[in-house]
Amino acid sequence: xxxxxxxxxxxxxxxxxxxxxxxxxxxxxxxxxxxxxxxxxxxxxxxxxxxxxxxxxxxxxxxxxxxxxxxxxxxxxxxxxxxxxxx
Numbered sequence: 001x002x003x004x005x006x007x008x009x010x011x012x013x014x015x016x017x018x019x020x021x022x023x024x025x026x027x028x029x030x031x032x033x034x035x036x037x038x039x040x041x042x043x044x045x046x047x048x049x050x051x052x053x054x055x056x057x058x059x060x061x062x063x064x065x066x067x068x069x070x071x072x073x074x075x076x077x078x079x080x081x082x083x084x085x086x087x
Contacts, residue, residue, distance in 0.1 A: 002073075002074070002076075003024055003025050003026055003055075003057065003074070004024070004025045004071055004072060004073050004074075005022050005023065005024055005025075005048045005051055005052060005061070005071070005072040006022070006023050006025075006069060006070070006071050006072075007020055007021065007022045007023075007044040007047045007048050007069050007070045007071075007072065008020065008021050008023075008068070008069035009034075009040075009043075009044075009069065010031075017033060017034060018033075018034035019031050019032065019033055019034055020032055020034060020043050020044055020046070020047040021047065022047035022048050022050065022051040023051075024051060024055060028051065028054070028055060029051075030047065030050055030051045030054065031047075032046060032047050032050060041065075044063070044065070044069070044070045045063070048061060048063070048070070048072045049061075052072075057074065059074045059075065059076070060074070060075040061073065061074055061075065062074075062075050
């Protein structure tokens with residue numbers, strides 16, 4: 001089964017600062033503190049990278065992001081390509 005990682009921003013609360021969570025499609029989850037020295041993309045990447053390393057998943061990861069967070073998938077040889085057809 002192929003795996004993916006979803007990252008999500010969590011704003012500051014009364015007790016905790018901002019955070020980013022990374023959740024594997026199989027269930028494991030980690031949460032890291034937001035790093036103000038990094039931009040949004042790098043904070044999400046850091047969370048995804050930390051979870052991938054924890055799970056021993058290696059390779060090139062590609063992300064797609066929306067207002068709700070990012071989904072990271074492993075780039076493998078079984079991926080597909082969509083090409084625009086000439087009109």
